[in-house]
Amino acid sequence: MRALTFNTIDDTVLDTLRPPGWRYWLLIAALFGGVMLGAGCWLYQILVGVGVAGMNNPVHWGTYLINFVFWVGIAHSGTLISAILHLFRAGWRNPIARAAETMTVFAVCIAGLFPFIHLGRVWMVYYMLPLPNQRTLWPNFQSPLMFDVVAISTYLTVSSLFWYTGMLPDLAIIRDRAEGARKKIFTVLSLGWTGRHEQWRHYSRGYLFFAALATPLVISVHSVVSWDFALGVVPGWHTTIFAPYFVAGAIHSGLAMVLTLIIPLRRIFRYERIITVHVLESVAKTIIFTGLIVGFAYGTEFFIAWYSHNPVEMAIFQYRPTGDYAVGFWIMVVCNTLVPLLFFFKAIRTRIGWLFGISILVNIGMWYERFVIIVTSVAHDFLPYAWGLYHPSAIEFGIMIGSFSLFFFLFFLFVKHMPSVSMTEMKEIVHQGADHGA
Amino acid sequence: MAPEAHVMGLFADETAAAGAVEGIKGSRWRLLRTHSPIPSRRLAEAVGVKKSPVGWFTLAGGIIGFFTGFLLAAFTAARWGLIVSGKPVVALVPFFIVGFEFTILFAVFGNVVGLILQTGLPRYRDLETYDPRLSGDQYGVVAACDAAERPALEAFFTGQGATALRAFAGEDEAGRKAHGLSHA
Known part of the structure; x- marks a missing residue:
């Protein structure tokens, strides 16, 4: 196989931006249909009331918040890959950093929609903003829900700025090879970037600070999300391990989603020389690590429940594996902790089909993890007479389908119109002769 | 003042470009x-760039x-100063979290600015x-010379290994200042 050069990298990535065929537009149309389905369901809920969702006593937090936590989690590995691994100078992150950052930005946008959907009366959202008003009523910043508003808004802003800043040199590459209206658009988007040493001097420094700031942010954001639960005195929620447990789970699910996205991308865009098997293998190895942390956290929860001798806590942890939602619990355990162990075998973690299949299973498992955490605890808390079950309604399923459709709709639009691999960072790898398996 | 020419030498190799800068x-x-x-350490060393001050903005x-962040949380709490569950109105731990998130947000804004x-x-x-x-x-290495010296400068770039040359009309002093051009 020929060695990668600066030109082959540019050519490979720029080839992906050629006008797409009918299959692409058909896919986009189908996804748009899914988005419209979700939007229609949300509109119906706004017109009729939040009662159209399956949430009722005692389970008031259902799929909307399950999906909120799920999408925030998905967003996390983008920052892990683009920021944390950048600080560690892990060469294998460069080919997939752009796709992961893009995934982060869109996933946070979608996560941010769910609290609005969950509110029911979405027009009352301004109550969460510190706006001066005649009754001197302000948001309660002692509430973890307000931490969440601040953290998620910060995360969306920071990850979007990080993403755009990282794209600047690549936008200039496209500008320099485009013609007509496209050239004008990319000229504006690239802000007149010319790669002068002065620009690189400030850019490299600024990018490093972006990474250094995004690293504690990503840890804080999912810690804050975990405190939405952990600061409530609900059995199964009120535990100090939630913050690291949620952060590890978030990265676990995010890495799986990275594999789910980049494996088809690699094949369709013929990125085999850029996103090598070594890169995919490195993601798989990281999934083993995060899977073990998540498995350890599952075990610790049970241990603490047993060791505490708290009957309510013990009851909820008996209920999870044996009660009404036992199927969800076992899907969670198998998909998140046992299935990723298959990656210990090199033969499995270097086969594309296995990688893709396992990544899908981990995605499913991580969705169920959020279901198990959120629903089982409130369905089965202190008072047996208040126990109850929850089933998502068709409207909730419609909105969930809409959210997944919106994510893939935005992602597929992006990869065909913007560089889905960072050409500049790939060139840096080639220049340094660093190993990414090419 | 004699008319000035700007000549750009294009190099396929970073080391050759750095050599041209030194020359x-x-x-x-x-x-x-x-x-x-790409960001080039060798070129930066040859040019002799200093550390970027972007970090001070950050x-x-x-x-x-x-x-x-902290004062926003404290101010809004103080506007409705009810003590709940015996907790202080201005609570340090939760407000520190708000302060932390604002620290990151504004540091990134500072970074961008x-x-x-x-x-x-x-x-x-x-x-x-x-x-x-x-x-x-x-x-690319761009240098300025008197218009009469342009052939010599082009020959220098070619001798250093330039694969192509480009010439641009020179600018007056005001234009150079507007571009923040360095002086050797």
Whole structure:
């Protein structure tokens, strides 16, 4: 196989931006249909009331918040890959950093929609903003829900700025090879970037600070999300391990989603020389690590429940594996902790089909993890007479389908119109002769 | 003042470009700028760039952010000063979390402001004296000389291994200042 050069990298990535065929537009149309389905369901809920969702006593937090936590989690590995691994100078992150950052930005946008959907009366959202008003009523910043508003808004802003800043040199590459209206658009988007040493001097420094700031942010954001639960005195929620447990789970699910996205991308865009098997293998190895942390956290929860001798806590942890939602619990355990162990075998973690299949299973498992955490605890808390079950309604399923459709709709639009691999960072790898398996 | 010419040498190799920079620094010509498709440590060392001050903007943003976040939370709590569950109205631990998030947010804003101010972006005028190959695989060195010395400067670049040359009309002193051009 020929060695990668600066030109082959540019050519490979720029080839992906050629006008797409009918299959692409058909896919986009189908996804748009899914988005419209979700939007229609949300509109119906706004017109009729939040009662159209399956949430009722005692389970008031259902799929909307399950999906909120799920999408925030998905967003996390983008920052892990683009920021944390950048600080560690892990060469294998460069080919997939752009796709992961893009995934982060869109996933946070979608996560941010769910609290609005969950509110029911979405027009009352301004109550969460510190706006001066005649009754001197302000948001309660002692509430973890307000931490969440601040953290998620910060995360969306920071990850979007990080993403755009990282794209600047690549936008200039496209500008320099485009013609007509496209050239004008990319000229504006690239802000007149010319790669002068002065620009690189400030850019490299600024990018490093972006990474250094995004690293504690990503840890804080999912810690804050975990405190939405952990600061409530609900059995199964009120535990100090939630913050690291949620952060590890978030990265676990995010890495799986990275594999789910980049494996088809690699094949369709013929990125085999850029996103090598070594890169995919490195993601798989990281999934083993995060899977073990998540498995350890599952075990610790049970241990603490047993060791505490708290009957309510013990009851909820008996209920999870044996009660009404036992199927969800076992899907969670198998998909998140046992299935990723298959990656210990090199033969499995270097086969594309296995990688893709396992990544899908981990995605499913991580969705169920959020279901198990959120629903089982409130369905089965202190008072047996208040126990109850929850089933998502068709409207909730419609909105969930809409959210997944919106994510893939935005992602597929992006990869065909913007560089889905960072050409500049790939060139840096080639220049340094660093190993990414090419 | 004699008319001035600006000549750009394009190099396929970073080391050759750095060599050209070193050569110009010790000559009667004036180094204007270099371009590279990736951040180049070798070129930066040859040009002798200093550490970027962007971090100071980031730091300032972070400090402003922490106090903004903490004081916003404290101010809003103080406006409705009911003691709930015996907890202080201005609670340090939860408000520190708000302060932390604002620290990151404003530090990033400071970082972006620093980048914009220091790089001067957006700056579309530079594209008039730019070559599209510089974002591909070429390194560019641009130097100024008297118009009469242009052939000598071009010969120098060729001797250093330049794969292509480009010449641009020189600018007056005001234009150079507007571009922040360095003097050798």
